[in-house]
Amino acid sequence: MATIKDLAAKVGVSVATVSNVLNGKPNVGAAVRQKVLRAAKQLGYRPHRAAQAMRKGRTRAIGLVLPDLTNPFFPQLAQAVENTARNLGLLVCLIDSQGGAVGESDGLILLAQHGVDGVIWCPVGQHVPAPLRTLDRPVVLIDRPRPGFAAVHSNYLMGGQLLAQYALQQGHTRIGLLSGPSDLESARQRRNGFVRAFPKRLDVAWEVRVGFDGVLTREARDTLLRRQRATLIVAGNDLIAINAIHFLAEHHVQVPDDVSVTGFDDISWARIVSPRLTTIAQPLAAIGTRAVELLQERMAGAAIPSRATVFDVTLVERESVKNI
Amino acid sequence: MATIKDLAAKVGVSVATVSNVLNGKPNVGAAVRQKVLRAAKQLGYRPHRAAQAMRKGRTRAIGLVLPDLTNPFFPQLAQAVENTARNLGLLVCLIDSQGGAVGESDGLILLAQHGVDGVIWCPVGQHVPAPLRTLDRPVVLIDRPRPGFAAVHSNYLMGGQLLAQYALQQGHTRIGLLSGPSDLESARQRRNGFVRAFPKRLDVAWEVRVGFDGVLTREARDTLLRRQRATLIVAGNDLIAINAIHFLAEHHVQVPDDVSVTGFDDISWARIVSPRLTTIAQPLAAIGTRAVELLQERMAGAAIPSRATVFDVTLVERESVKNI
DNA sequence: TACATTGAAAAAAACGTTTAACTAGCCTCT
DNA sequence: AGAGGCTAGTTAAACGTTTTTTTCAATGTA
Structure with a gap:
């Protein structure tokens, strides 16, 4: 690898001048500047990042x-x-x-x-x-x-709201919530955006919190099976939704015929599971x-x-x- | 961030000695070694990687x-x-x-x-x-x-062989091949492992090559629809298999009832599509x-x-x- | 006693940059 | 003509390490 020293030698000028050219400093004549630039290109000079890092701290x-x-x-x-x-x-x-x-x-x-x-x-x-x-x-x-x-x-709040609006549009009012962890701001806002959008018209029949990795707790599984009165299950993210759908399918509950499910994130999986997942897409x-x-x-x-x-x-x- | 100099000052010894201690060089007394080590721990010393890089070239x-x-x-x-x-x-x-x-x-x-x-x-x-x-x-x-x-x-060859063996076990002898790109060694070996395992007993009815990204060419789509005599489609990887399954489903061909499909790789998607994909798992x-x-x-x-x-x-x- | 050998540590050079401080030459202004 | 200011450079120090070389004292040997 060519160094600044090589350039200096080749052009017949000091290393400081070469450095100045390379960093676009003003105190160097047009002729020299040209020569240095040409030499740099010719030798395929690339700054040694470690050396720069040491000097500049970046x-x-x-x-x-x-x-x-x-x-x-x-x-x-x-x-x-x-x-x-x-x-x-x-x-x-x-x-x-x-x-x-x-x-x-x-x-x-x-x-x-x-x-x-x-x-x-x-x-x-x-x-x-x-x-x-x-x-x-x-x-x-x-x-x-x-x-x-x-x-x-x-905008998680917005996502929750869109979901709420869509739920009503599709005639769902009895909701089951499979929310994400309550210590995550993003999970809280997804939930709150949904719940607070139409507090009068949407009725949360039950709510269980699970991790964003989507693994269903015992409580979540039990609740899903009892399923109570909910016609729509709003999951905290796609992973949760997909796991829920699979779990339900194993127990002969069909989505969306027996119960509807929504996700959040629109991860790649959402497109390939069946039924394909209705969800909120983030501009990742x-x-x-x-x-x-x-x-x-x-x-x-x-x-x-x-x-x-x-x-x-x-x-x-x-x-x-x-x-x- | 504490430097080697700080350590040297603290212990009352030269930087060279500190460096020698830190690099486990032998030419330093036990007492000094202890003191340096202690000081390093105490000050939370971490080597400055850029400086090391410059000196050592690593x-x-x-x-x-x-x-x-x-x-x-x-x-x-x-x-x-x-x-x-x-x-x-x-x-x-x-x-x-x-x-x-x-x-x-x-x-x-x-x-x-x-x-x-x-x-x-x-x-x-x-x-x-x-x-x-x-x-x-x-x-x-x-x-x-x-x-x-x-x-x-x-061992792609082995994967192809396992697939061939399994195909026979399940009673399939008429095969359609949705191979990966022929310029990729890994694709070639998957294919060859399969084709050459039981050349007498397995009959390749057709073969089309597509990219490993799984997008189906016009030729692939046409061939899939005609489908000719194949009872099993062996795809070059899971992406191809999954796309094929989806494409077939759109045209009312059900997997595995109407035709069987295998993948290769066992990517995460293989577990969540339906039907879940029979495939070759690599120890990624x-x-x-x-x-x-x-x-x-x-x-x-x-x-x-x-x-x-x-x-x-x-x-x-x-x-x-x-x-x- | 003189001299080589060893061990422990220090001094100094080096890695490739950037930058602060300096200098030589030229121009401009009184 | 001499002071001051630019311009276009150069020199040298610095960044935090490692490594080579050097120093110094203690020890061993003849």
Whole structure:
């Protein structure tokens, strides 16, 4: 790999001048500038990132900390993040914490050690890992907002409302809720958006909380079987919805004929299960892209106040809800 | 962040000595060694990776270059790679080329610039991108072997054979082949493993080649509808199988009642479609893990000959094949 | 006693950049 | 003509490590 020194030697000029040219500093003549640029191109010069990092304290790499890549929610996000980052010349360093707080913590330590300039983080619990504090770099939360952090996510309230509106349209008023974990803001808002949209007209027959990974607790399974009076089951996300549908099918309850189900997220699975899932689509790619842009702003400069960027969601109607 | 200098000052010893302690060099007294270690722990010292990188020319980071994270085949692989890498103290830098050769090339340039110590690569085409040559770091291919490269992948031949054996068991002898692209070794071996297992007893009624992304060409669709005499369709991977099943369903051909279908890979989707897919499971996590281990060996030392590590596969029987 | 050998530690150089401080030459202004 | 200011450069220091070389004292040997 050619170094700045090689360039300097080749052009017959000092390394400082070469550096100045490469960084677009003004104090260098047009002729020399040209020569340096030409030589750089000719030798295929690429700055040594480690050396730059050492001098400037910036690595032009960012961390992406996710709970679980095999959860079909994340790949699209990761892809969007990587691609926009790369377009900005940023390298993405991946941490998959496997849903564990220790993995998350270890990952952040590793990122800190490598001196990433910022991190995009989808937190797994509700605590703030110690390494994040000492990291002292901008952080943008993704999908899961928290007070005091910059975040980009979907308008969960709106999603809940759209679902409520659609439920009424399709003639459903007796609702069963398979909500996500109550300690996740995103789960709470999905639920509240739905429940508070038409409190008079929608009747919540029952509610059970399960994890976003979709595994059904004993309570959830029992409730589903009893099923009480609900004609529509509103799940906290697609994973939950899909598991519920499968569980019901095993017990000879057909969706949507016997009971309707909605999801949330429009993960890839929603399109391929049967019945295909009526759900709320988030603009995942846009979220990933925006998160990188936001992070880059923060990395570049001034301390921007920590607000959340919220994206509209849309209802995608498929076959898991019956008009009654 | 505490530096080696801080440690030196605190203990009252030179930086060289601190470095020697930290690197386990022998030429330092037991007393001093203890004191340095204690101080390091106390100050929470972490080596500055960029500085180390500059001096040693190693970054303790590796690249992971994938064609498409949203292809459900890759997340598990990526997760396994990240986790084992992290356990070895290696940071994983992700490149998602979106299936394009330019993205792949750009990504490799970015990785080279950051000086990753090696890369795990699932190549998208059959050419070798220029940046890979100049990178001059160990490379381990994953899932898609090529002559002259170290690689870790499944025993595709075996998968094809298992499928052939199972087909006969279930009474199928007239086969339709929806093979993967012929320029991919892995696709060829899947196909050949099947076709050559029982050439006398299995009769290939038709064969069409499609991409591993599963989108059905016009020819594939036409052939599926005519369907000729085949009772079993052997798809090159799960994506193809699932698309075929959906396409057939749209045209009122029921799987497995009217025709049976097998996949390959056992991606997450295979479990949730209906009918659930009978397919070949690859040990994805093991492959990812092994790839990292192999890479690390190569990064550490001697030029090991470039051979392929091959994992056994298993047949997972679900409901997409009917016994006739 | 003189001299080589060893062990423990320090000093200094090096990695590839950036940047602050400096300099030489030229121009402009009194 | 001399002071001051630009312009276009150069020199040198710095970033945090590792590593080579050097120093120094203690020990062993003849």
